[in-house]
Amino acid sequence: MSYSYLFKYIIIGDTGVGKSCLLLQFTDKRFQPVHDLTIGVEFGARMISVADDTQVKLQIWDTAGQESFRSITRSYYRGAAGALLVYDITRRDTFQHLSRWLEEAKSHAQPNMVILLIGNKNDLEHRRAVTAEEGQEFADANGLLFLETSAKTAFNVEQAFLKTAKSIHEKIQSGDIDVANESHGIKVGMAQSNQIPGMSDSTKRQNACC
Known part of the structure; x- marks a missing residue:
């Protein structure tokens, strides 16, 4: 299926907070209760629809939370349009590490x-060791979006990825994000390329191959 945009996401947070389970629930709609620790990064992708049925492909990188893999994880921040910062509401230390x-x-x-x-x-x-109010307060203080989720029951998992995508799309529409600059983690698909004035044919062909 053709898409208007491709958004690159990165999922970050401490080990064991459920990052891989969130990705699996979103891409495969299933929960895996026993999950090996992520070594380096894992990858998933899915097509979604945002405002006015704009088709967006999400390219999602799930990163390892262990300190030994942080240097690998850091390289994936570059060129990411969105990030999901995850903590475990039953482990206060994972909330304290958010900063x-x-x-x-x-x-x-x-x-x-x-x-x-x-x-x-x-x-x-x-x-529960962290209240929803505490999570919202941290998000508000740092200019973040916020949701509580359950990778097990799928509660708000879909909404988390969609809410992030809608915010990115709004930034594109308002001109805050330059889609011609790939360092912003966005690629323009064929469905959108022809509508963007000034985009070269070579860039259109390059985006078509993504």
């Missing part, structure tokens, strides 16, 4: 990257 993750994201990513904060595992309410 470090956010600082790293902002120092390595392009300034227009849209970041959505995710409080995952909200199906484990009886083990």
Whole structure:
């Protein structure tokens, strides 16, 4: 299926917060209770529809949370249009580490990257260690979008990826993001190339191959 845009996403956060499970639930609509730790990065992709039925392909990179892989992870910030910053609502330490993750994201990513904060595992309410209000306050203080999710029940998983995409699309529409600059993590598909004035034929052909 042709698409108007391709958005590159990166999923970041501590080990064991459910990053890989969120990706699997979004791309395959299934939950895997036992999941090996991500080594380096894993990849997933899916087509979605945003405003006015604009087709967008999401290219999603799921990164390792271990400190030993941080140098690999840092290279994936470059050229990312969106980031999902994930913590586990049952583990307060993963919430306390958010500032470090956010600082790293902002120092390595392009300034227009849209970041959505995710409080995952909200199906484990009886083990909650971080309130939804705390998550919202952190997001508000740092200019982030925010949702609580459950990769197990699929609660808000779809919405998390869609909400980020809609925010990126709005930035394109407002001119805050220059789609001709691929460092912004966006590629223009054939469905959109012909509508962008000034885009060269070689660029159109290049985007068509992505």
